[in-house]
Amino acid sequence: ETGVTQSPTHLIKTRGQQVTLRCSSQSGHNTVSWYQQALGQGPQFIFQYYREEENGRGNFPPRFSGLQFPNYSSELNVNALELDDSALYLCASSPRTGQDIQYFGAGTRLSVL
């Protein structure tokens, strides 16, 4: 049990729609990172937030955006969904920025039809 919770656990959307995924960080952690994991592959880094500011971004288009709130919970928003966006989306919190040890949630499984 990592103390990181994500909602919803599963989601089905159609192409072109928008989706919001939510993450509640472990208590005391001010940094949250989001990852996309396609079936059979390792997690791909999307972006990281530290104290409500973006602190690094992977190779994802601008339609992937995020927010971190004062209580350090976070949202991942994806606009104009494409079929290839179907994946497990993981949220991880850490007590410090950069590549510190991360504590992952169980993820949200997104299916785009």
Add this chain to the structure above:
Amino acid sequence: LAKTTQPISMDSYEGQEVNITCSHNNIATNDYITWYQQFPSQGPRFIIQGYKTKVTNEVASLFIPADRKSSTLSLPRVSLSDTAVYYCLVGDMRGSASKIIFGSGTRLSIRP
């Protein structure tokens, strides 16, 4: 960017010691080595982290040679529940988050 290379898969039996090696030839001076374990439909779980020589915790040991161009995760006396994917990450703990790279990992299968 320190790229890592791991075997795609490994098989072993219950009670055996398993060693998974990760190559990271262009590791930087400030880089640490971190290993994660992932079960199906779950997020990765931190196993161990080290900088040089040997680190041991209640779950595993991490061996890092002097040149730090590789590292070996050692799992003593594995059980069926150790069947999972294991990822090796290399990077500066205080470095840019955009350098966080998970490879494809090593799929470890433990048989009775």
